[in-house]
Amino acid sequence: MNINYRLYLCAFCMLLSLCCFHARDCLASDPPAEYVIWDYMPSASVVEAKLAATAHIDLYNAPRGNTIVSSISTGEIVQRTSCAVYTHPQKHPVHILKTRQLYQRNSRSRTPDGPTLELGDYVYLLMHIGEGVYIGWYNDEEVWGLGAYGIKSFWNRYSQEPWGEYVGEQTSENLSIEVWYRLRKSDGTTGWAMVAKNGDFSYEHLKRVQK
Template sequence: MQNILYVKSFMEGFYMNMTYKLHLGTFCMLLALFCCHTHDGYAAVPPTEYAIWDRIPGEAFVEARLEATAPINLYDSPRGNTVINSVAAGEIVKRVSCVVYTHPQKHPVRVLRTLRSYKKQGASTIVPDGLILQPGSYVYLLMYTGEGTYIGWYNGEEAWWLNGSTIRNFSDRASQQAWGEYIGEMTSRNLSIEAWYCLRKSDGTTGWTMVAQNGDFSYEHLKIRRD
């Protein structure tokens, strides 16, 4: 009887040990696959929508004096539903803030060769000092920043001053020296952004107005005042 109990105990221990090893092996295999995908640039999936605050598409400064070219409703917040004020045609206001909603999943670029980007908007050096984009990985265009450049989303971080003129299938000027290949949906230079400005009236009150939707700036009823 004692021998039978010993054999039973041994078999149970053997089974538990084999089960543990099986689970450990499965875990290691999944971890290896995850690391492999991370190296190939597939690990980080961009959000459906991404917000960029206080950076105007193109090359304009955020703070500027503007003149309304048509009546404008001012809302309590970006994408707000409550009208809190208005701007009359010909009225002068000041732009004090902005937010741009972008859609990175729509605009992927496959990286063809190693490329170093810049860290931020106000790069103080002509030498790239930001993220290194690896061949075979993907960067997602966020917003046009002027002079043919873009901000990109790369594994959860922003890559600045990406040259759009050397992206294949995106620019007619892209050559054999292209650093990337556009594989997203057809689009204009403005991509599919939605942009809102915060305007301050002469009495100090502020409100938000939408100026672009799906890359279309025909909603912007404002012009820069140079005086």
């Protein structure tokens, strides 16, 4: 009886140690297959802007909507009032090689004030916001200030002392984003138009109108 008790106790301690060793893996959740960033433009362009159509554009009732509510003719001037960027974090993981602290969204701090990326974990790229900087996904939240120059196997001109290594699918700097603009016509009619698919902005038949 005493021997059995010791065997059970030993097995319990081994199981407890195993669970504690893998606590991070057990608690960490996978990133979403798709995540939408609202009203923040790729390459950090301003959302509110006057645009001219360079081709006929159909306007839909919603991003990825099926109902055409209006259209824009070539040369027509419209106002961009909102945007939706569909990102795919599961496709773009980066293995963290060095611990580093990032920034909170829209932070004005001169020093990192956001989450800390832990050695051995994975952070997931969401969207390029210009000058080699990305928004990412880490521990169920957005993280800002991911410098592509420090990512091996992703950026052509990465640092000799990288903080991470890209282990996702082959892609461009735009990643696999899909982008929709909400556009307002001069008569007040609004609708949504897709301008990028799988990181390809050749669908964007709009150009900025200088004030």
